[in-house]
Amino acid sequence: MTALQDRAGTKATDRTKAKKISPWLVVVAGAIIVVALTYTLPPFRTYQLATVGAYLCVTAGLTVLTGLNGQLSLGHGALMATGAYTLALWQNKFNLLPVGILVAVLVTTAVGAVIGLAAARLRGPYLAGLTLAVAVVVPSITSTFDETFNSDQGLSVMLNPPPESMTNEQWQAWLCWGGALVTVLVLALLTRGRFGRDMKAVRDDETAARLAGISVARTQVAAFVVSAACAGLAGALFAVIAQSVSPGAFPLTLSLFLLMAIVIGGLGRLSGALIGAVLLVALPAVAHEIGEAAGSQRLEGNLALTFFGVVLVVVMLAAPGGLASLRVPFTKSIPFKKKGH
Amino acid sequence: MTALLEVENLTVGYGAAPVLHDVNLTVEPGQIVAVLGANGAGKSTLLRTLSGLLPPQTGSIRLDGHDLRKIKVEHLVRHGIAHVPEGRGVVTELTVEENLRLGGLWRKPQPSLEPIYELFPRLAERRRNEGHQLSGGERQMLAIGRALAAQPRLLLLDEPSLGLAPKITAQIMALLRDLRDRTGLAVLLVEQNVRSALSIADQGVVLSLGRIVTRHDAATLVDDAELRHAYLGF
Amino acid sequence: MDRFVFLTFDGLSRGAVYAAFALALVLIWRAARIVNFAQGAMAVATAYVGYSVADATGSYWLGFLVAVVAGLLLGAGVERVVMRFVDHSSPLNGVVVALGLVLIIQGVLGMIYGNEFRPAEAPLSRDAFEIGGIALLSRYDLFVFGAVGAVVVLLTLLFTRTPTGLRMRAAAFAPDVSRLLGVPVGGMLTLGWALAAGVGSLAGMLVIPTELGLHPTAMDIVFISAFTAAVLGGLDSPIGAVLGGLLVGLLLSYISGYLGATVAPMAVLALLVIVLLSRPDGLFARSKARTA
Numbered sequence: 001m002t003a004l005q006d007r008a009g010t011k012a013t014d015r016t017k018a019k020k021i022s023p024w025l026v027v028v029a030g031a032i033i034v035v036a037l038t039y040t041l042p043p044f045r046t047y048q049l050a051t052v053g054a055y056l057c058v059t060a061g062l063t064v065l066t067g068l069n070g071q072l073s074l075g076h077g078a079l080m081a082t083g084a085y086t087l088a089l090w091q092n093k094f095n096l097l098p099v100g101i102l103v104a105v106l107v108t109t110a111v112g113a114v115i116g117l118a119a120a121r122l123r124g125p126y127l128a129g130l131t132l133a134v135a136v137v138v139p140s141i142t143s144t145f146d147e148t149f150n151s152d153q154g155l156s157v158m159l160n161p162p163p164e165s166m167t168n169e170q171w172q173a174w175l176c177w178g179g180a181l182v183t184v185l186v187l188a189l190l191t192r193g194r195f196g197r198d199m200k201a202v203r204d205d206e207t208a209a210r211l212a213g214i215s216v217a218r219t220q221v222a223a224f225v226v227s228a229a230c231a232g233l234a235g236a237l238f239a240v241i242a243q244s245v246s247p248g249a250f251p252l253t254l255s256l257f258l259l260m261a262i263v264i265g266g267l268g269r270l271s272g273a274l275i276g277a278v279l280l281v282a283l284p285a286v287a288h289e290i291g292e293a294a295g296s297q298r299l300e301g302n303l304a305l306t307f308f309g310v311v312l313v314v315v316m317l318a319a320p321g322g323l324a325s326l327r328v329p330f331t332k333s334i335p336f337k338k339k340g341h
Numbered sequence: 342m343t344a345l346l347e348v349e350n351l352t353v354g355y356g357a358a359p360v361l362h363d364v365n366l367t368v369e370p371g372q373i374v375a376v377l378g379a380n381g382a383g384k385s386t387l388l389r390t391l392s393g394l395l396p397p398q399t400g401s402i403r404l405d406g407h408d409l410r411k412i413k414v415e416h417l418v419r420h421g422i423a424h425v426p427e428g429r430g431v432v433t434e435l436t437v438e439e440n441l442r443l444g445g446l447w448r449k450p451q452p453s454l455e456p457i458y459e460l461f462p463r464l465a466e467r468r469r470n471e472g473h474q475l476s477g478g479e480r481q482m483l484a485i486g487r488a489l490a491a492q493p494r495l496l497l498l499d500e501p502s503l504g505l506a507p508k509i510t511a512q513i514m515a516l517l518r519d520l521r522d523r524t525g526l527a528v529l530l531v532e533q534n535v536r537s538a539l540s541i542a543d544q545g546v547v548l549s550l551g552r553i554v555t556r557h558d559a560a561t562l563v564d565d566a567e568l569r570h571a572y573l574g575f
Numbered sequence: 576m577d578r579f580v581f582l583t584f585d586g587l588s589r590g591a592v593y594a595a596f597a598l599a600l601v602l603i604w605r606a607a608r609i610v611n612f613a614q615g616a617m618a619v620a621t622a623y624v625g626y627s628v629a630d631a632t633g634s635y636w637l638g639f640l641v642a643v644v645a646g647l648l649l650g651a652g653v654e655r656v657v658m659r660f661v662d663h664s665s666p667l668n669g670v671v672v673a674l675g676l677v678l679i680i681q682g683v684l685g686m687i688y689g690n691e692f693r694p695a696e697a698p699l700s701r702d703a704f705e706i707g708g709i710a711l712l713s714r715y716d717l718f719v720f721g722a723v724g725a726v727v728v729l730l731t732l733l734f735t736r737t738p739t740g741l742r743m744r745a746a747a748f749a750p751d752v753s754r755l756l757g758v759p760v761g762g763m764l765t766l767g768w769a770l771a772a773g774v775g776s777l778a779g780m781l782v783i784p785t786e787l788g789l790h791p792t793a794m795d796i797v798f799i800s801a802f803t804a805a806v807l808g809g810l811d812s813p814i815g816a817v818l819g820g821l822l823v824g825l826l827l828s829y830i831s832g833y834l835g836a837t838v839a840p841m842a843v844l845a846l847l848v849i850v851l852l853s854r855p856d857g858l859f860a861r862s863k864a865r866t867a
Contacts, residue, residue, distance in 0.1 A: 070667075072667050072670060072671070074674070118848055118851065118852055121851075121852060121855075122851055122855070123666075124666035124667060124670070125609075125610035125666060125669075125670055126806070126851055126855065128610070128612065128667070128670045129610060129612075129802050129806070129847070130847060130848065130851055132612065132799065132802075133799045133802070133803070133843065133844050133847050134844065136795045136796060136798075136799050136840070137796075137799065137840040137841055137843065137844040140796075140837065140840040140841070141841060143837045144835075144837040144838055144840075144841060146837075251792070252792070252795055253678065253681065256674050256677065256678055259671065259674060260675070260678075263671060298685060298686055298689050298690070299686055301685065301690070302681075302682040302683070302684075302685030302686040302690070303682065303686065304682070305678050305679075305681055305682030305685065306678065306679050306682030306683055306686070307682070308675075308678050308682075309675045309676065309677070309678030309679030309680075309681075309682060310675070310679055311675075312671065312672075312674070312675030312678065313657060313672055313675035313676065313679065316661065316668060316671050316672045316675065317657070317660050317661065317672070392755055394751060394754075394755075414754045414755065415754045415757055415758060415759050415760065416757070417755065417757070418755075418756060418757035419757065423755075424755045426751070426752060426755065430749065430751075430752035430755070432744075432745050432748050432749045432752060432753070433748075434744070434748045435741075435744065435745060435748065439741055439744075439745075442738075442741060443741060443742075443745050443753070443756050443758070444756055446738050446741065446742065446756070446757065446758070447756075447757035451738070487756070491756070491757070
């Protein structure tokens with residue numbers, strides 16, 4: 001019976017969603033805003049804007065995976081590393097950026113498919129543990145194969161200079177937001193259709209989904225693959241912005257930051273992914289300024305870390321249903337659940 | 342003589358539709374009170390509220406005149422109440438002996454388990470077995486034995502006959518009556534099996550859709566054909 | 576052959592630490608159905624405290640003791656202040672909160688102590704004795720075996736021979752019934768977290784001198800290895816955790832010894848994947864494990 005209610009609930013949310021504005025409109029509006037911003041913001045802010053765009057690619061994919069499909073991945077930092085290193089290796093050999101980005105996405109998608117196949121058979125803490133292991137171990141591969149990846153120093157990324165009419169920052173922002181808006185558009189269209197319904201059905205009740213003729217494993221793997229592709233794109237864009245890649249840029253904490261971003265933004269909502277992406281850039285910037293004001297280098301990065309942690313814990317404790325309740329829109333209240341049945 | 346357990350105007354529920362409505366009930370020392378009623382009448386809710394697992398909306402529960410709601414669930418045994426929950430509540434991962442020890446663990450010094458084993462020789466034979474290896478009847482014996490290890494004054498029993506063969510049910514009922522006679526134990530017995538419950542009860546209370554619809558001496562309930570037809574359906 | 580013998584003993588010594596750490600994970604899993612992903616960070620935090628005390632007083636052993644006690648307190652505190660208030664209707668909630676704690680602990684440690692590796696000296700010689708020309712064990716290895724062995728024995732006695740142990744097991748298996756029987760379930764949960772974190776801190780103190788030293792992320796790989804060990808043992812089984820720990824230790828020792836130390840992390844990941852996909856209930860599962 002609960003399964004039926006869940007299905008009904010899912011349909012109800014779909015109906016309200018259908019009234020929302022078309023994603024095409026959102027993307028066009030977003031593009032206009034970004035272009036306008038790149039001509040008004042100072043270079044450093046434009047650079048930050050670019051970073052938000054790159055983060056948005058991965059948070060959007062992750063929020064679909066965790067929020068709509070209920071799979072918790074701590075491995076997306078490692079998937080970003082995969083995309084970034086692929087792009088670096090490609091550029092240093094062929095120096096053909098558009099193809100390089102595409103290759104980075106494809107390679108990460110393939111890696112994501114492998115992890116996703118394993119992930120589809122795992123639940124709860126087991127899945128978290130496996131993806132955590134991926135996040136911790138993958139950066140160390142750069143030391144295992146140091147001839148290719150050059151260990152902790154990493155690789156620099158060969159890039160052509162931007163078109164003469166643009167500053168470097170403007171070019172970066174356009175590139176990253178181009179990627180981000182395409183990602184958002186694709187995800188919005190995907191999740192509106194059958195795929196979105198299937199993901200939610202699997203998240204809500206696997207048995208009911210199976211009875212409704214949905215292939216649970218295929219849906220889960222597909223969700224993982226889609227979100228991996230997003231992470232690969234984000235990684236490639238970060239490699240372009242930083243013009244270098246190194247394992248230090250993709251620590252476990254990056255994966256945890258991503259998790260925090262989507263939890264705070266509101267799981268399963270692309271607007272939440274945008275909020276998360278902005279926070280990922282804004283909070284460290286604030287921490288940086290506090291650190292500078294206090295004259296302490298130690299404070300800088302660690303203040304952001306602590307802050308992210310506190311926010312994550314507080315949000316999880318304050319939201320009565322935790323992750324589960326965060327996935328419904330804020331306007332819809334869920335019945336208070338009795339503790340200790 | 343003050344009542345051992347006194348329940349007044351008890352209303353319990355999860356929101357608008359209460360599961361229990363305005364329930365009044367007393368249990369005297371040495372008395373067996375049977376709470377009868379169909380599935381969903383609110384019998385288990387009553388017991389769970391009495392032992393503090395569920396919070397009541399309104400009403401009072403008093404033990405020896407003291408407010409029971411102020412007592413934490415884990416302190417209930419110290420006040421002489423033992424609750425055998427529905428489905429028996431045997432900790433299946435622990436052995437028979439460990440389950441029994443658990444019952445008397447709060448007493449210092451810890452009581453000997455020998456009297457329990459005398460009461461239930463079957464448990465003595467199986468003392469090294471884990472709970473999940475026991476049959477339904479053995480589990481029921483274990484649950485009751487464990488409650489008795491706490492040496493309670495009031496036993497709250499939730500559907501002891503559930504899933505048991507009639508012969509075993511009869512044994513358990515006889516045992517309860519025997520205990521009451523020997524030790525003055527009071528029992529609040531929740532049952533769907535009306536006949537066996539009334540065979541040992543002093544009083545019968547019939548619960549329907551969360552309300553007490555009638556209350557009589559057990560003998561009256563059994564003998565009066567009209568009452569029997571109206572409330573008990575036999 | 577000499578090398579094989581040496582690597583075997585080295586692996587057992589590493590494995591003993593993984594066993595202790597895996598045991599700590601299993602303790603909390605059994606008590607609260609949470610995999611404590613913050614355990615590595617918690618152990619590092621108490622190791623920093625321990626080494627600070629050791630530096631200040633000049634006594635390693637006092638520092639060791641303080642670290643373990645700090646672990647007990649931190650574990651109790653984490654349960655009382657944070658974990659108790661987590662909604663457990665989804666198993667993901669506990670995981671996310673634990674990961675939030677990881678960020679907080681690593682951030683705070685970084686602010687206080689900085690993000691450089693700090694040397695952490697072993698209290699005893701790590702040079703192996705040679706018997707008949709074959710390097711076997713160091714004094715430090717013996718200390719590790721002794722400490723982990725003592726923990727395993729003490730925990731076994733606690734859980735099987737004492738009323739408190741019985742209460743803890745009952746509270747974990749059947750909380751509602753246990754409360755009716757007079758068991759303070761909340762207190763048992765706090766105690767379980769305290770014990771687990773204490774054991775985790777001990778494991779942290781034992782492993783840190785054998786690695787690169789103190790660093791906020793020093794236990795990340797150790798955590799993964801211990802998690803693998805715990806899963807290998809079935810996550811529900813203390814004995815399984817100990818055996819799993821020894822197995823993982825041996826495997827990593829051979830792989831580091833014959834293929835190079837940089838391969839070891841990948842080997843852990845590979846092992847974890849293989850175990851999760853082929854024997855998700857663990858190698859030693861007698862009956863089917865409870866689902867989370």
